[in-house]
Structure formats: C-alpha cells, structure tokens
Amino acid sequence: MSRPRRGSATIGPVTSNGGSNEVVVVGAGISGVACARELVAGGVPVRLHDRGRKVGGRMASRRLDGRPVDTGASYFTVGDDDFAAVVDDWRERGLATPWTDTFHVLAPGAEPEAKSGPVRWGAPGGLRSLVEDLARDLDVHHGELDRAPDDGAALVLAMPDPQAVRLLGDDHPDVRRRLDRPWEPVLALAARWPERAWSFDGAFVHDDPVLEWVADDGRRRGDGAPVLVAHSTPAFAEPHLADPQAAAGPMTEALCALLDLPAPTSTHLHRWSLAKPAGEREDPFLLVESDGRAVGVCGDAWGPTSKVETAWLSGRALGRALVDRLA
Numbered sequence: 097m098s099r100p101r102r103g104s105a106t107i108g109p110v111t112s113n114g115g116s117n118e119v120v121v122v123g124a125g126i127s128g129v130a131c132a133r134e135l136v137a138g139g140v141p142v143r144l145h146d147r148g149r150k151v152g153g154r155m156a157s158r159r160l161d162g163r164p165v166d167t168g169a170s171y172f173t174v175g176d177d178d179f180a181a182v183v184d185d186w187r188e189r190g191l192a193t194p195w196t197d198t199f200h201v202l203a204p205g206a207e208p209e210a211k212s213g214p215v216r217w218g219a220p221g222g223l224r225s226l227v228e229d230l231a232r233d234l235d236v237h238h239g240e241l242d243r244a245p246d247d248g249a250a251l252v253l254a255m256p257d258p259q260a261v262r263l264l265g266d267d268h269p270d271v272r273r274r275l276d277r278p279w280e281p282v283l284a285l286a287a288r289w290p291e292r293a294w295s296f297d298g299a300f301v302h303d304d305p306v307l308e309w310v311a312d313d314g315r316r317r318g319d320g321a322p323v324l325v326a327h328s329t330p331a332f333a334e335p336h337l338a339d340p341q342a343a344a345g346p347m348t349e350a351l352c353a354l355l356d357l358p359a360p361t362s363t364h365l366h367r368w369s370l371a372k373p374a375g376e377r378e379d380p381f382l383l384v385e386s387d388g389r390a391v392g393v394c395g396d397a398w399g400p401t402s403k404v405e406t407a408w409l410s411g412r413a414l415g416r417a418l419v420d421r422l423a
C-alpha cells in the first residue's frame with residue numbers, strides 16, 4: 097500500500113480515532129463522502145482516502161481561463177426527499193442553483209427540438225464544490241492506494257467496479273465476483289469563444305459518431321461565460337483512451353460543424369476512462385462479511401440509474417447499514 101499524505105483538502109476536525117470499529121472508506125466522490133458522513137453521524141469513526149488532490153471524483157470542476165468549468169457530471173436532478181433537503185440547504189447558501197428544465201435535441205441536418213423534463217441543477221462554484229461542502233468536517237487522506245487497506249472493522253470501496261476490483265487484488269474473491277458491471281468511457285471537451293453564438297442550455301446530440309451531449313457551462317453556472325462542454329460518444333472515446341489529446345481536434349471540428357461556430361479561442365480535453373456503468377443493477381449497495389471483515393461497495397453503479405443522486409443515496413444507505421452493525 098502506498099503511503100497516504102494529508103492533502104490540501106483536509107478540512108475540519110480529525111474524525112478518525114483509530115478505534116477498533118473504525119471504517120476505512122476509499123473514494124471521496126459523493127458516494128464515499130455521503131457514506132462517511134452517515135458513519136460519523138452514527139458515532140462510528142471513519143478514515144477516508146482518495147487518490148485525487150481534491151475530493152469530488154467525477155463531480156469534477158477544473159479552473160480554465162480563470163473560472164471553474166464542470167468537466168465531469170453536467171448537472172444533477174432531485175427526486176428523493178432526503179436528497180432534496182441536502183439540495184435545499186445548498187440552495188439557501190448559494191452553493192447550488194436550478195439551471196433549466198429544457199434541453200434540446202440536435203441532429204446533423206435537422207431542426208433543433210426543445211424537450212422539457214425535470215429541473216437540472218448546477219453549482220456556481222462547480223459541482224466539485226458541493227462534495228467539498230459535504231466533506232467539510234471530514235479528514236481526508238490524499239494519495240493513491242494500490243491495495244485496499246486491511247485494517248479497520250470494515251472496508252468501503254466507493255468507486256466504479258473496475259477501480260474496486262483493482263484495489264482488492266487477490267483478496268475478497270467473493271466481493272470481486274459481484275463487481276462485474278461493464279463501464280463506458282467518455283471524453284469531455286471544454287471550449288471557449290469570444291461570445292455566445294448558440295441559444296440552448298444543454299443539448300443531446302443524436303446520430304453523431306463523435307458527440308452525444310453539449311452543455312453551456314456559463315449558463316449552468318450563472319456567470320454567462322461563452323463556454324461549452326461537449327461529451328463524446330463511448331465509441332469515439334474508446335480508441336482515443338491511450339492518447340486522448342489527439343481527440344481534441346476531431347471533437348472541436350465536430351462541435352463547430354454541429355453548431356456552425358468558428359474555431360474556439362481555447363480548448364481543454366479530459367479523459368474519463370470509467371465515466372458511466374452500462375447494464376443494470378438494482379441493489380443499492382453491496383455489503384458482505386468477507387474473511388472476517390465487513391466489506392461494502394457503493395456508488396452510482398448501485399441503483400436504478402447512474403447519476404449523482406443515485407451515488408449519494410447508495411453511499412448514505414451503506415453508511416446506515418454499517419452504523420447498524422458497528423455502532
């Protein structure tokens with residue numbers, strides 16, 4: 097196991113006491129943070145690890161041209177009452193804002209079509225800021241782990257299946273066997289123009305081999321910056337995973353052709369090798385007794401639809417189940 101370091105996102109009081117019922121949570125995306133919060137609220141000590149320099153995982157925001165841009169999740173929706181209470185609190189404090197209930201469908205050579213649906217939410221400070229807020233009282237150990245820690249009363253892996261399998265190595269074959277959901281990649285291209293020359297908030301792209309989604313980052317985050325973030329199709333991303341920067345040109349060309357735009361003034365490309373799970377799995381989390389230890393797995397692959405709310409619900413439910421066992 098590589099040595100974890102305490103990083104810049106270490107926030108608030110130390111919650112770990114190294115006690116015998118300590119739960120080790122690996123993954124400080126929204127599911128791991130929701131799980132850790134629930135454990136702490138239930139009186140169970142927690143040690144939270146993440147390999148990133150910051151918490152947030154796929155709710156990723158990166159500073160480009162002096163402002164944060166959401167390069168991972170585009171927005172979130174709210175259905176569950178308890179998640180709604182969390183979102184209301186964010187809204188009251190100005191951390192989250194309703195973005196739009198209307199997206200467009202774009203297809204090469206066809207008229208844009210508007211479609212309304214649930215309210216989609218954004219965050220003025222970028223979606224990562226919401227996970228940072230949830231993690232504010234948690235002590236996060238930053239640094240890549242190459243094996244899951246083998247101390248603590250329980251282990252939680254809050255991450256995509258393939259990352260959890262990698263961490264387990266040869267251990268806990270009964271857990272590994274259950275982590276069989278396939279995952280798809282996405283490339284995200286952020287591009288800036290001198291001024292806005294489009295008139296949608298977000299658009300699903302149909303019948304295009306390169307692009308499947310485009311979001312107006314300025315409108316979803318409320319500062320009006322003329323910045324778009326386009327997501328590739330998994331089929332386009334797959335052959336570019338080894339050299340993702342080579343995809344920036346073709347993605348920019350596809351975006352400019354789709355929206356009839358001149359070349360952008362700046363672009364940034366981000367690779368998500370494990371962006372979203374394919375297939376289905378209804379269970380809200382996994383929790384098994386394995387080699388004398390409780391081992392849990394949570395995240396957006398546990399539940400009906402892969403999304404931010406599902407990940408929060410999964411992490412919180414696993415946290416509750418562990419409190420029932422350990423508190």
Ligand SMILES: Cc1cc2nc3c(=O)[nH]c(=O)nc-3n(C[C@H](O)[C@H](O)[C@H](O)COP(=O)(O)OP(=O)(O)OC[C@H]3O[C@@H](n4cnc5c(N)ncnc54)[C@H](O)[C@@H]3O)c2cc1C
Nearest residue numbers: 123125126127147153154169170171241395396403404407
């Ligand atoms: C391109 C893209 C677009 C999306 N769009 C939307 C959207 O519009 N709406 C929506 O609701 N959802 C969307 N999602 C999905 C949403 O981002 C996820 O459902 C949610 O963020 C998952 O949270 P999680 O905690 O389950 O996993 P993650 O956020 O992936 O967290 C896993 C964490 O584990 C850490 N980790 C992994 N391996 C190790 C290791 N070996 N050692 C230490 N730490 C490790 C990672 O650093 C990461 O922080 C999108 C995702 C992507 C990638």
